Amino acid sequence: MSDTQLPKEGFYVYLHCRPDGTPFYVGKGSHSGRGNRHLKFNQRNEYHTRIANKYGRKNIGVLVFEMADEKSAFACEIALIKLFRQLGFELANLTDGGEGYSNPSAESLARRSASRKLCTTRFITVHTPEAKLKIGEASLRLWSNPEHRAKMSAIGKARVFTDEHRARISAGKKGHKNV
Numbered sequence: 021m022s023d024t025q026l027p028k029e030g031f032y033v034y035l036h037c038r039p040d041g042t043p044f045y046v047g048k049g050s051h052s053g054r055g056n057r058h059l060k061f062n063q064r065n066e067y068h069t070r071i072a073n074k075y076g077r078k079n080i081g082v083l084v085f086e087m088a089d090e091k092s093a094f095a096c097e098i099a100l101i102k103l104f105r106q107l108g109f110e111l112a113n114l115t116d117g118g119e120g121y122s123n124p125s126a127e128s129l130a131r132r133s134a135s136r137k138l139c140t141t142r143f144i145t146v147h148t149p150e151a152k153l154k155i156g157e158a159s160l161r162l163w164s165n166p167e168h169r170a171k172m173s174a175i176g177k178a179r180v181f182t183d184e185h186r187a188r189i190s191a192g193k194k195g196h197k198n199v
Contacts, residue, residue, distance in 0.1 A: 029051050030050070030051055030086060030087070030088075031048065031050045031086075031087045031089060031090045031092075031093035032048070032049055032050070032051070032084050032085060032086050032087055033047070033049075033084075033085045033087060033093050033096045033097050033100065034046070034047050034049060034082060034084045034085070035081075035082070035100070036061075036068070036071075036072070036080050036081070036082060037080065037081035037082075037083065038071070038075055038080070038081075039075050039079045039080075039081070041081065042109060043104055043109055043111070044068070044071050044109070044110070044111055044112050045064070045068055045071075045111060045112045045113060046097055046100045046101045046104065046111065046113055046117065047113075048090075048094055048096075048097040048117070048118075050090070050093075061077050061080070064112065065112060065114055067114075068112035071112060094117070094118040095118070097117040097118060098116060098117040100117075101113050101116055101117045102116065
C-alpha cells in the first residue's frame with residue numbers, strides 16, 4: 021500500500037521485510053500526529069538499522085494493515101510478532117509488542133513535561149552548574165592542546181567558499197543583530 025492510499029486517521033500495523041520477502045520487524049502506528057512512522061527507518065534499534073542499511077532502505081518492503089482501533093492494532097502487533105517468532109523468523113523487535121505510548125495518564129504527562137523543562141528550552145540545552153563546569157574544563161583541556169589547535173586551524177583554512185556561497189551566507193545573516 022502506498023502513502024497516497026493511507027487514510028489520514030486511524031491505526032495500522034506494518035511489517036518491514038527484506039528484499040526476499042522475509043519479515044524482520046513488526047510495528048504499530050497511527051496516522052495522526054507522527055505521520056507515516058512505518059517509513060522512517062532511523063527511529064528504531066541498532067539491529068533494525070543494520071538490516072535496513074545492509075539491504076538499502078529503498079529495498080525494504082513495507083506492508084501496512086489498517087486496523088479499526090488502537091486496541092486491535094496492539095493485539096495484531098503482538099500476535100504477528102508471536103507468529104513470526106514461532107515460524108522461525110528472526111525479528112528486530114526487542115519486545116513482544118503492545119507497549120506503545122498511548123493515552124498517557126495526567127501524572128505521566130506532568131512528569132514528562134517537567135523533565136523536558138529541565139533539559140531543553142526551545143532547542144537550547146540548559147545545563148546544570150556542575151555540567152557547565154565539566155564542559156568548561158573539557159573545552160579548556162582540548163583547546164590548550166597545541167596539536168588540536170593546529171588541526172582545527174588547518175580544517176578552517178582548508179575550507180574554500182565560492183563567491184556565490186559567500187553572498188548567500190551574507191544575505192542570510194543580514195537583519196540578525198547578533199550575527
